[in-house]
Amino acid sequence: HSLSKTYNMTGWRIGMACGNPEIVAGLGRVKTNVDSGAFDAIQHAAITALTGPQDCVREACGIYQERRDALVKGLTDIGLDVRAPKATFYVWAPVDDCMAFSAKLLDQAGIVATPGVGFGKNGEGFVRFAITRSIERINEAVERMRGLDL
Missing domain, CATH: 3.90.1150.10 (Aspartate Aminotransferase, domain 1)
Structure with a gap:
């Protein structure tokens, strides 16, 4: 899932995955070894978008x-x-x-x-x-x- 369209965060490259815990954990291991992750400010903005008002x-x-x-x-x-x-x-x-x-x-x-x-x-x-x-x-x-x- 991506936050691009729902929260107008297009291009920020922030998203989430959910599903079988073993598969998601494997995705996390691969992702950690491929890059360093999204910029902290973008992660905090995503948290705010997901947990804030949805109006x-x-x-x-x-x-x-x-x-x-x-x-x-x-x-x-x-x-x-x-x-x-x-x-x-x-x-x-x-x-x-x-x-x-x-x-x-x-x-x-x-x-x-x-x-x-x-x-x-x-x-x-x-x-x-x-x-x-x-x-x-x-x-x-x-x-x-x-x-x-x-």
Whole structure:
């Protein structure tokens, strides 16, 4: 499990593992021999996040849901066949050629969408949009796409 998305600690490389005590202990032994661990301040921030009030998680979920809904509506309005995800801050859109589609968005509209093929062969035919920007920026991106021949 990671604290990246739940607590907006993306990039901090802090996480946890739970399960069979023998297996988790083995993971701890390997981890101890591979590196020196996460910076103490990050560990303390993680403890605070996990043991403190959880209102921030509910608030973040509401923000991401609003962004997701805005992006899904916008993409649907311009003709892409997208479905609202239930538990992620990415929206995947089916396209004919993910590399060409992503390049067109970048070159002609200044929009970054990740080609699905970068996630393996099953990602071909999809692009991934992140909902990490404000609704205003999401709506602006949709308006830029509206002018393209998608």
